[in-house]
Amino acid sequence: MTGRVIVITSGKGGVGKTTTSANIGTALAKEGYKVVLIDTDLGLRNLDLLLGLENRIVYTIVDVIEERCKLKQALVKDKKNPNLQLLAAAQTRDKSAVSAEQLKEICDTLKEQNDFVLVDCPAGIEQGFQNAVAGASEAIVVTTPEMSAIRDADRIIGLLGPKEEITSVKLLLNRVRPSLIKTNEMMSVDDVAEILEIPLVGIIPEDTGIITSTNKGDPIVNSEDALAGKAYRNVAQRILGEEVPFLDLDEPKGFVEKIKNVFAKLKAKV
Amino acid sequence: MSIFTDIYNTVAKFFRQSDEPVIGEASKAVAANRLKLVLMQDRTNLTPKVLEQMRGEMIDLLSKYLEMDKDMLELNFEQEGDQVALMLSIPVIRAKDEDEIEAATQSTDDLTEEDCSEDDDLEQNEDENVEENEIEQAVKPKKRRSKKITPPEDFEGCNEEIITEPNELDCSSSSNEDQNVVCESTEA
Numbered sequence: 001m002t003g004r005v006i007v008i009t010s011g012k013g014g015v016g017k018t019t020t021s022a023n024i025g026t027a028l029a030k031e032g033y034k035v036v037l038i039d040t041d042l043g044l045r046n047l048d049l050l051l052g053l054e055n056r057i058v059y060t061i062v063d064v065i066e067e068r069c070k071l072k073q074a075l076v077k078d079k080k081n082p083n084l085q086l087l088a089a090a091q092t093r094d095k096s097a098v099s100a101e102q103l104k105e106i107c108d109t110l111k112e113q114n115d116f117v118l119v120d121c122p123a124g125i126e127q128g129f130q131n132a133v134a135g136a137s138e139a140i141v142v143t144t145p146e147m148s149a150i151r152d153a154d155r156i157i158g159l160l161g162p163k164e165e166i167t168s169v170k171l172l173l174n175r176v177r178p179s180l181i182k183t184n185e186m187m188s189v190d191d192v193a194e195i196l197e198i199p200l201v202g203i204i205p206e207d208t209g210i211i212t213s214t215n216k217g218d219p220i221v222n223s224e225d226a227l228a229g230k231a232y233r234n235v236a237q238r239i240l241g242e243e244v245p246f247l248d249l250d251e252p253k254g255f256v257e258k259i260k261n262v263f264a265k266l267k268a269k270v
Numbered sequence: 271m272s273i274f275t276d277i278y279n280t281v282a283k284f285f286r287q288s289d290e291p292v293i294g295e296a297s298k299a300v301a302a303n304r305l306k307l308v309l310m311q312d313r314t315n316l317t318p319k320v321l322e323q324m325r326g327e328m329i330d331l332l333s334k335y336l337e338m339d340k341d342m343l344e345l346n347f348e349q350e351g352d353q354v355a356l357m358l359s360i361p362v363i364r365a366k367d368e369d370e371i372e373a374a375t376q377s378t379d380d381l382t383e384e385d386c387s388e389d390d391d392l393e394q395n396e397d398e399n400v401e402e403n404e405i406e407q408a409v410k411p412k413k414r415r416s417k418k419i420t421p422p423e424d425f426e427g428c429n430e431e432i433i434t435e436p437n438e439l440d441c442s443s444s445s446n447e448d449q450n451v452v453c454e455s456t457e458a
Contacts, residue, residue, distance in 0.1 A: 147301050154309050184298045191302050195309065 003034070003111040006118050006239070007136035009160075011152030013123030015144045016174040019210060019219075021120040022050040023229070024140075026219040027236035029084035033115035036075065038087045038106070040132040041122040042097055045089035051078060052217025053086055062090035062097045064106065071109060080222070085114075095127045100134035107135025116239075125159060133160065138168040140201055144175045145187040154196055170201035172235065177206045178249040189246075202235035204228050205249050310347050321345060328358060334374040337363045 008021045018041075025037045038061065039047035048054040059074035064087070071087075078084035087106070090097060103119075110117045121132035133139070139160050143153035153171070160169050173189055180186035193200050207228035213220040220229040221236075227247065234244045325345050332338065339361040348357045366374070 147305050150305055151308060151312065154312060158313065181298075187298050187302055191298070195302065195305055 001112065001115070003114045003116050004138060005107045005111050005136045006116065006138040006140060007121050007133050007166075008118060008140050008142060009121035009129065009132065009156055010123065010142040010149070011125060011156040012143075012149045015142050015149050016204070017123070017142050018046050018050055018120050019214070020140070020142050020172060020174065020204075020232075020235075021118050022047060022219045023221045023232040024236055024239065025084055025116070025118050026051075026078070026081065027221045027233045028116050028118075028239065029078065029081045030221070030233075031236060031240065032083065033240075034083050034113070035116045035118065036085045036087060036110045036114050038103075038110075038117065038119045039089040040098070040103065040119055040128060042089045042128070043091065043094045044122065045091050047120050048076075048086060048088050049217060050214055050219060051084075051086060053078065053088075054217070057086075057088045060088045060090040061103075061106070062093050065098055065102045071106065095122065095131065098131055100127075100131050103131045104135040111135075125155060129156075129159075133163065133166070137165055138170075139166055140170050140172050141196075141198065142172045142174055143192065143196070145173065145177075145181075145189075145192055150187075150192060150195060157196060157198060169198050171196055171198045172202040172204065173200065174204045175206045176203055176249060200246070201238050202231060203246050203249065204231045204235075205247070307347055332360065334366075335371055336360075336365055339363060 008017050008024070010017050018039075021037055021039075025035045029035045037047060037051075039045050040061070041047075042062070045060075048057055053076050056076050058076075059069040061074065063069045064071050064074045074087055075085040076088065078086070087110075107117055107119065117135075119132050119136055122128035141153050141156055141160075143149045157169060160166050171193060173192055176189065177186055181188045187195075189200070189203050205227050207220065207226055209220050209223065209226040210228055213223065213226075219232075220226050221232045223229050227249075231247055234247065237244045325343065328345070329340055329343060333340075342361045344357070344359040346357050346359075348355050
């Protein structure tokens with residue numbers, strides 16, 4: 001078996017790389033695929049927290065590289081889904097503890113035994129980024145509809161372009177707020193996709209549920225009702241090659257809202 | 271009376287669209303435009319140093335024909351529809367007369383070999399009494415994406431290659447009678 005190695009990257013910090021990794025990984029595992037999540041953010045690890053696995057980590061990726069344990073020993077199984085495993089980052093080391101070749105080797109080994117290897121990339125464009133990208137053949141660039149995040153995403157796309165091993169670069173637009181887009185105060189999905197010129201793999205609405213799911217260490221894809229959870233499940237479907245339409249993010253309209261719209265349209269005609 | 275206006279206002283407020291844009295309406299458009307410009311600069315690896323060098327060389331070339339206010343010279347990227355244009359704006363004090371041009375051309379010819387095709391264009395403008403000459407050159411938005419993302423067979427090469435493609439670029443600089451030298455890219 002040769003699995004797919006997908007790096008989740010963004011350039012800018014805080015746009016939701018780790019949340020995205022945790023959710024896509026969980027969603028793919030729920031579909032029955034064997035998934036390994038690798039946290040490459042050495043020194044600033046968080047993927048374990050989002051998955052609720054922080055108390056189960058014995059060995060980290062650095063232990064594997066420095067041969068204090070076998071790769072298999074360092075993989076932590078998810079509480080709910082044994083198809084999902086985590087290779088945690090070392091919290092006490094920095095990015096220089098790992099080289100790009102070493103990470104590639106780990107990815108190559110893991111993809112033999114799994115359907116998906118998702119690499120959670122650190123922010124920035126330095127060694128941490130180069131390491132994370134080394135073993136990947138696909139990339140998902142996470143951004144939000146804010147100028148700084150888009151600019152950094154563009155930089156990342158520019159850096160991924162010349163890498164021959166990476167055959168697909170897709171965009172995941174996170175923390176979209178339809179109410180702001182409606183009032184023309186936030187760039188729309190189309191605006192961002194047009195500027196960055198890469199195909200979209202997902203649109204995730206801003207959802208307060210993300211905060212509570214992080215608090216509980218339970219990715220939002222596990223809650224059936226949450227809109228963001230649904231959006232992430234759709235991303236997983238698209239990664240699997242399904243054609244899934246993007247969610248209509250307009251807030252559900254009540255009766256009063258509908259009447260208001262009718263009047264607004266009348267007003268516009270006059 | 272006031273009771274009626276109050277009621278009217280309350281009713282009107284109810285039927286007004288709640289999220290009607292009031293202020294900051296265009297802030298997304300501003301963001302999109304600023305981003306397009308800054309990304310244009312990010313993508314063309316034109317460092318400030320290179321831009322400064324370009325500016326210097328343009329001043330050298332143009333000062334052969336024109337006396338201008340060098341301090342007021344502006345070289346900027348600007349968004350024009352779907353294209354990004356390189357705008358050069360120079361306040362012209364006066365056009366030089368033929369003898370001066372002759373002298374200047376000869377002195378620089380000794381130093382460097384210049385391509386004279388552009389000079390012809392500029393000589394036509396020499397007699398025109400204009401306060402400001404604006405030379406625009408549309409720069410092809412540099413497609414630096416890899417082949418994998420947008421498979422563009424025709425973007426493989428550099429700009430010179432694109433110029434030879436008649437479909438890609440309509441270069442009208444040679445026939446242009448007015449003072450604007452415009453190379454327009456038809457590609458969006």
